[in-house]
Amino acid sequence: xxxxxxxxxxxxxxxxxxATACGSRSQSAHTASxxxxxxxxVKIGLDAPLTGGLQALGLGMQYSAxxxxxxxxxxxxxxxxxxxxxxxxxxxxxxxxxxxAAAYVADPGVAGVVGPLNSAxxxxxxxxxxxxxxxxxxxxxxxxxxxxxxxxxxxxxRAYPSFFRDITTDAVQGPFAADYVFKTxxxxxxxxxxxGQTYGVGLVETFSAEFKKLGGQIALAQTATAxxxxxxxxxxxVKSSGAKLVYYGGEYPAGAPLSKELKAAGLNIPxxxxxxxxxxxxxxxxxxxxxxxxxxxxxAPLAALPSAKDFIAQYQAAHFPAPYAIYGGTSYDAAxxxxxxxxxxxxxxxxxxxxxxxxxxQVEKAEQAVSFDGAxxxxxxxxxxxxxxxxxxxxxxxxxxxxxGVYSGAFAG
Amino acid sequence: MSVTVLLQLVxxxxxxxxxxxxxxxxxxxxxxxxxxxxxxxxEIFMLGGFGALTVYAWIPGVAHLPLFAALPLMLxxxxxxxxxxxxxxxxxxxRPLRTAPRLAPLITAIGLSLALQQVVSxxxxxPGGGNAKAPVAFPSFGGKAFDLGGVLVQRADLFTVIAAAxxxxxxxxxxxxxxxxxxxxxxxxxxxxxxxxxxxxxxMIVVAFAVGAALAAVAALTQGLRYGQISFDMxxxxxxxxxxxxxxxxxxxxxxxxxxxxxxxxxxxLSSGILAHFRDTAQYGQAWxxxxxxxxxxxxxxxxxxxxxxxxxxxxx
Amino acid sequence: xxxxxxDEALLSVEALLSVEALHVAYGRVEAxxxxxxRVLPGQTVALLGANGAxxxxxxxxxxxxxxxxxxxxxxxxxxxxxxxxxxxxxxxLAHCPEARRIFPRMTIEENLRLGAFIRGNEDLGPDLxxxxxxxxxxxxxxxQMAGLLSGGEQxxxxxxxxxxxxxxxxxxxxxxxxxxPIMMQQILRTVAELKDAGTTILLVEQNAQAALALADYxxxxxxxxxxxxxxxxxxxxxERVRVAYLGEG
Numbered sequence: 001x002x003x004x005x006x007x008x009x010x011x012x013x014x015x016x017x018x019a020t021a022c023g024s025r026s027q028s029a030h031t032a033s034x035x036x037x038x039x040x041x042v043k044i045g046l047d048a049p050l051t052g053g054l055q056a057l058g059l060g061m062q063y064s065a066x067x068x069x070x071x072x073x074x075x076x077x078x079x080x081x082x083x084x085x086x087x088x089x090x091x092x093x094x095x096x097x098x099x100x101a102a103a104y105v106a107d108p109g110v111a112g113v114v115g116p117l118n119s120a121x122x123x124x125x126x127x128x129x130x131x132x133x134x135x136x137x138x139x140x141x142x143x144x145x146x147x148x149x150x151x152x153x154x155x156x157x158r159a160y161p162s163f164f165r166d167i168t169t170d171a172v173q174g175p176f177a178a179d180y181v182f183k184t185x186x187x188x189x190x191x192x193x194x195x196g197q198t199y200g201v202g203l204v205e206t207f208s209a210e211f212k213k214l215g216g217q218i219a220l221a222q223t224a225t226a227x228x229x230x231x232x233x234x235x236x237x238v239k240s241s242g243a244k245l246v247y248y249g250g251e252y253p254a255g256a257p258l259s260k261e262l263k264a265a266g267l268n269i270p271x272x273x274x275x276x277x278x279x280x281x282x283x284x285x286x287x288x289x290x291x292x293x294x295x296x297x298x299x300a301p302l303a304a305l306p307s308a309k310d311f312i313a314q315y316q317a318a319h320f321p322a323p324y325a326i327y328g329g330t331s332y333d334a335a336x337x338x339x340x341x342x343x344x345x346x347x348x349x350x351x352x353x354x355x356x357x358x359x360x361x362q363v364e365k366a367e368q369a370v371s372f373d374g375a376x377x378x379x380x381x382x383x384x385x386x387x388x389x390x391x392x393x394x395x396x397x398x399x400x401x402x403x404x405g406v407y408s409g410a411f412a413g
Numbered sequence: 414m415s416v417t418v419l420l421q422l423v424x425x426x427x428x429x430x431x432x433x434x435x436x437x438x439x440x441x442x443x444x445x446x447x448x449x450x451x452x453x454x455x456e457i458f459m460l461g462g463f464g465a466l467t468v469y470a471w472i473p474g475v476a477h478l479p480l481f482a483a484l485p486l487m488l489x490x491x492x493x494x495x496x497x498x499x500x501x502x503x504x505x506x507x508r509p510l511r512t513a514p515r516l517a518p519l520i521t522a523i524g525l526s527l528a529l530q531q532v533v534s535x536x537x538x539x540p541g542g543g544n545a546k547a548p549v550a551f552p553s554f555g556g557k558a559f560d561l562g563g564v565l566v567q568r569a570d571l572f573t574v575i576a577a578a579x580x581x582x583x584x585x586x587x588x589x590x591x592x593x594x595x596x597x598x599x600x601x602x603x604x605x606x607x608x609x610x611x612x613x614x615x616x617m618i619v620v621a622f623a624v625g626a627a628l629a630a631v632a633a634l635t636q637g638l639r640y641g642q643i644s645f646d647m648x649x650x651x652x653x654x655x656x657x658x659x660x661x662x663x664x665x666x667x668x669x670x671x672x673x674x675x676x677x678x679x680x681x682x683l684s685s686g687i688l689a690h691f692r693d694t695a696q697y698g699q700a701w702x703x704x705x706x707x708x709x710x711x712x713x714x715x716x717x718x719x720x721x722x723x724x725x726x727x728x729x730x
Numbered sequence: 731x732x733x734x735x736x737d738e739a740l741l742s743v744e745a746l747l748s749v750e751a752l753h754v755a756y757g758r759v760e761a762x763x764x765x766x767x768r769v770l771p772g773q774t775v776a777l778l779g780a781n782g783a784x785x786x787x788x789x790x791x792x793x794x795x796x797x798x799x800x801x802x803x804x805x806x807x808x809x810x811x812x813x814x815x816x817x818x819x820x821x822x823l824a825h826c827p828e829a830r831r832i833f834p835r836m837t838i839e840e841n842l843r844l845g846a847f848i849r850g851n852e853d854l855g856p857d858l859x860x861x862x863x864x865x866x867x868x869x870x871x872x873x874q875m876a877g878l879l880s881g882g883e884q885x886x887x888x889x890x891x892x893x894x895x896x897x898x899x900x901x902x903x904x905x906x907x908x909x910x911p912i913m914m915q916q917i918l919r920t921v922a923e924l925k926d927a928g929t930t931i932l933l934v935e936q937n938a939q940a941a942l943a944l945a946d947y948x949x950x951x952x953x954x955x956x957x958x959x960x961x962x963x964x965x966x967x968x969e970r971v972r973v974a975y976l977g978e979g
Contacts, residue, residue, distance in 0.1 A: 051534060051546040053644070196700065222689055223700030227650050229640040232425035233686030234699045240418055240690060253548050257640045264558060264567055284550045285642045592843075592851065599833050599844050605795055606831040608815040609824075611848035611895070 060325030174206025195250030263289030333374030430678020439625025455652020461630025464494025551637030663723025834877025845894030882913030
């Protein structure tokens, strides 16, 4: 019923969003027609969970995209165009995300959207974006089916021509983790727990498939809803299963209590998660017992990348109220890619902004062709809308903090 | 499946059930006095947790005390906040609707529940500027669990069970042995006649709200200690489960609420734990824990529509 | 004893309860349409009438469960029209309600203790002993649930409970209703004993013969109005009363 109440709130928020979107339609038309001298305003949307359990990650996405927009305006990246970031909170709810998507589509000033974070939210937003040819670049949703279609394991087909992402998928993240557990840690028996959501289930699936292929044993597989904090019966089962590691598919608000309770129950085995677990709050909640836990994050560690130096320096100089977190680099690059696509689309028409739908189609075409060196490395999209990068980093908690990455590399499969 | 594992599941179930029971008492007491299902009770529970955390985080020195010394202070903070919120809600939201149709206070309760969540999410602040939009860390016991022949009893588990036992004993004494307790029972059984005895029904309703809130605050403290975090939305699931426990035990019956809580906790842990233990049934384990809990509720209500302990004596009048 | 006083003496005695032009309505339906009545200290006053005449409504208004739309109620020198029910009992007006309304899921003794709720933490030993002497069956079963008692025993409990607050005026609403003839006799005997002991009683009773035999003074209600009033003896002799309520004619 909480979901339902959220949906009600979402519906209300959505209606308000639509109302403001309609309001701004006339406003932007006014700006466009009144070509007296003011710059054309092009809006870039940002959808992420800005409140709720994943807020820390969502705010990092928002401020990083904001940084890209601010820099583009300062440097006059597209002459005559002022970019404006329109951030919307999806509270990690698919239905609210869908309302937000509708609001973006309804505003003709929006040229592209960055986000969302959750794969389940991305799923619900795409049909809305796709109908309007509105580019969406996710910097955090890692479920493979978003780009490669529901049958991505056997027959890849592009699901949505308007959807792109500049982050490595779980098709790489899960197997990378399995490979590390089996070969580097030498652990051959693992228990998996997922949260029943698109991201968590997908991650565990790809992990388990690769782990079994390597000859490992999945001693126990359990699902615990995302709002669970009581894992006592799961832990009893893990204990008797003899597993030497728990692989968790989900996000840290539910992943951290799992680690805490595992250790409290006398099970001194590490928990490993995906990017959803890699957050300082995870350590704060799970306490000292979390030392030795692992989490994978798509991409190389930002701090160690020469290409990210500039981004990090600018981000810190801007004094945003929250750190860029793990999706900062990809969110910055995603916003940058849309800015470049807008530039390319405008160049095609001799610097003039084409009317309505034609403009969005041109931005979509330009996005497919975009190629630049971003904070996370080279950014270019393949025929499914994914970046070529297959780099993943394994992080470990040491002395009460996430380390700088115990191992970073590409997974070949 | 070894006996130790089974006993561990029973231990888990008892602790979880004790917590459900503490919250369930609030639903049942308010229902008993004014036939209102106070859907905001889960949020009263949540506020109890934040009240306790506030004492820990904001009062200088408390965080440096040993946890067992800080606990009474935190409990006091939690109880004060929860009781104030519950009594305030009764006075400002429910009392003006006392004579309105049944649906009006019910919808008010749901609205209040959403509002309280949002208030905490938007405005709660931790020292250093942290907010409560995401789950916030709650202090928890250090040290190892007690090992009873392989069955582990966490320190927080022990605290939960002792707190629940003390609260229930206190409540039983209050209801059965004190003048106010008897007056409250009388109001629940026959409000008009209770007035003829000189009992002020408004006061009894306030007492019901306050006692329920105090117990919910105790439950919130145990929840924080066990899981190491509290969140603005934790009242929803806990409230739903506790409400289920209250119905299971027979709504309106205080002992039934506690029994319902324990039965529900045991059912959840045993069903999910046993199913998760065997390879062939593992997929029906934790993922289905709520399903088994509600299957149990439906079965009990089919066999005993009044709940386990509901209405033991027929009203002849 | 008051029956022995002459009219002049009656007027000189300060009324314990005096009701003037009382109106009570349920929504737009008026149930009591201007009743005036008096109860003197030590008197037993009966209120007679058919179902729906407004007897129970009158008692519920006197004890504060209902609010009058107009009129005054003075009890022991105090105006009661706006006083909430739980304060009225403190003034000394006890109401033993229709259908007994004992608390079924509490023991007999708990019921009695609730009757003395307004007396706070006073020692109730003597009062409990008195109640058990008056109704030995209650004493024998004092720790049983009240809901397990028979109808007549519940009526005894209801009367005993009302007496626990040591009222200045005891209002009894249909105490013999729904009881076996033997039980009815016993309850009416109890009322007579209470009267003899000097208790001031306002009695609503369907058994008009018995009520008039007990009452010093009586009022007959018809659709919310007093149609006849007089001493018990006068009404027993009244033609209209004999036809309408005593089944004669």
